[in-house]
Amino acid sequence: MKKYTYPAYLLLLLIACLSACKKNDPDYxxxxxxxxxxxxxxxYQTQLTSAPNGWKAILYPNGGGVYLFSIKFGADNRVSMLSDIDEETSTTPNESAYSxxxxxxxxxxxDTYxxxxxxxxxxxxxxxxDSGIGYSSDFEFSFDKMSGDTITLIGNKKGSxxxxxxxxxxxxxxxxxxxTTAVFTTxxxxxxxxxxxxxxxxxxxLNIDKGNxxxxxxxxDGSTNLKTVSSxxxxxxxxxxxxxxxxxxIDKTSITSIGKIAGxxxxxxxxxxxxxxxxxxKEAITPLKYDLTAAKAFHNNPANSNTYWESNTGFTVDNVVDAFNLRSIFSEFVYRLYSFDQGTTYDRLGFFTDNGYSAGDPAVIAKFPASGTIVFTYFGSFNGAALPASAKPIVTATTNKFLDPNGFYVIQTGAKTYDLVNATNARAWMSFY
Structure with a gap:
């Protein structure tokens, strides 16, 4: 192998250059x-603090979703903000520190919460x-671009x-x-x-997932196949x-925004x-196209240990979540639907709480009519922890809704999530996971 040698004065010149190029020496x-x-x-500090009416901020967490903030940056490194996370945060300013x-x-x-x-x-x-990560969002951001009245930033850890x-x-x-709250109410x-x-x-x-x-x-489509587009x-x-x-x-219509919303x-x-x-x-009481196999798939393949489904929201009725106020009587409420767990012919609709199951949990028989719905009929009741007198009407109302003779449409919303929609008028539903 051929050896290459360099004159000593070149090595000395290289060392001199490296020594001269210190971190804080003037650059080009x-x-x-x-x-x-x-x-x-x-x-950037001047730009942030020179907005007399503050900033409208749009945050896209790495975990999904879109959240809005109204933010004012002070010269004293204090920041005030509102957010559309919920009704309270949208109207009650929060003050913290920034740098x-x-x-x-x-x-x-x-800097502070x-x-x-x-x-x-x-x-x-x-x-x-999610436990341990929340929504995979950031609270430290690198400046990306600044153009006119707009600044874009990228999360330093999650890339939000x-x-x-x-x-x-x-x-x-x-x-x-x-x-956000106003339009959802509308x-x-x-x-x-x-x-x-x-x-x-x-x-x-139209389906609007308000949470996400x-x-x-x-x-x-032309072949009567159900197509879904989402954003x-x-x-x-x-x-x-x-x-x-x-x-x-949709067909030849490209939709970017929906305006002038009035109820x-x-x-x-x-x-x-x-x-x-x-x-x-407008209101509709039946799906545009219904999967006739969904009811049996839901009933026969529970997500939890292949034994039961859970719901922690109770029935939504006329858009009121937990319309029967189950959480007012159970501090840690989960409604469980056991599929053939208690026997070979009946299921259990269980009010599972921190005190175990409630007395009077109904045993029901699931039926699958030709309409593709699921219908629950009363079979008996289970023993369990005694309920206070004030709780019984709430449990009874929930049970009676399950026993509606028209049953439920079963709508698959994810790989292991389903909604049961009351088939009488589609104004009551419960989500299971």
Whole structure:
């Protein structure tokens, strides 16, 4: 192998150059890295604090969903914010600390616990996120781009996206987060689980997952196959509009936003515009197309140990979650449907609580008529922990709803999640997992 040798003066020159290139020596532009970092942070600080009406912020956690914040940054490194996480956070300002630091890149850090931290909280009891990770969101962000009145940032740990847009007025700042609750309340004018809307000439079934902020439209194609398109969304209260993350294509109509949302509690309809064209959301008591195999699949393949299904929300009736107030009598309530666990011919509808099962849990027989629904008929009752007198009407109301002779449509909502929708009028349903 041929050896290469270098003159000693070249090695000395290399060493001299390396010694001269210290971290804070002036670079090609005449400033040290520290000076440039300080200058960048100062620029961002000025930008954040020079918005007299604050910022409208849109956060896309890595775990999914879209959440809105109205944020005001003070020169004293204090920050005030509102959020559409729930009704309280949308109207009650929270104050905490923030700072700008040079990490891998110039970064905005929310230093003390704030509404933004709720989405990262590892305790599921705080906001219902996954244990240990919450919604896989961030509270430390690197500056990505700054253009006009808009700043975009990227989460340093989870990669969540945060967009800040200057609010034009104080009213715009406050209404930005309150719009979510307001629009959801408006949509409640339609009481049924199934909701119909016509896009162009195509009849669609509308489904809005309020928790994860996912809007879905289902329709029948030319071969009567059910097609579903979905998008994440947020509600801009300052414009009374639903803004879709990705356009939804129905026939030849590409939908990016839905506006002018108004409810009528007399006709139980919601009027709105899609791409400027007016239409209505109406009540429907049957699905657009129904899977006749879903009821038996639900009943015969429970998600939990292949034995039972659980629900911790009770019945939703006319859009009121836990309409029979089960949580008012059970501090740790879970409703369990045991499929053939207690015998070969009957199931158990169990009010399972921190004190065990309640007295009088009904034993029921599941039947599967040709309609594809599931119908529960009363077979008897189980023994269990005694219930206070005040609890009995609540348990009875829930049981009677299960025993509706028209039964339930069974709607699969995920790999191991189902909704049971009352087949009488589709105004009552319960979610199982």
């Amino acid at each position: 532009f005449g400033k040290t890295p520290t000076e440039r970092s300080t200058e960048a942070l100062s620029k 700008l630091k040079q990490l891998q890149a110039p970064s905005l850090l929310f 704030s509404y933004i931290h709720l989405l990262s909280d590892p305790d599921p009891n705080v906001l219902g996120g 996206k945060l967009t800040l847009v200057k609010a034009k007025t104080t009213a715009e700042y406050t209404s930005f987060t309150t719009g 949509l409640n004018a339609v009481r049924t689980y199934f909701k119909r809307v016509t896009i162009g000439t195509t009849a669609c079934e 902020k996912i809007l879905s439209l289902s329709y029948l 994440g969304f947020y509600i801009d209260g300052s414009t009374n509009s639903i803004i879709l993350g990705t356009p939804l294509l 009528d509690t007399t006709s139980h309809t919601v009027s709105l515009t899609v791409n400027g064209s007016a239409t209505q959301v």
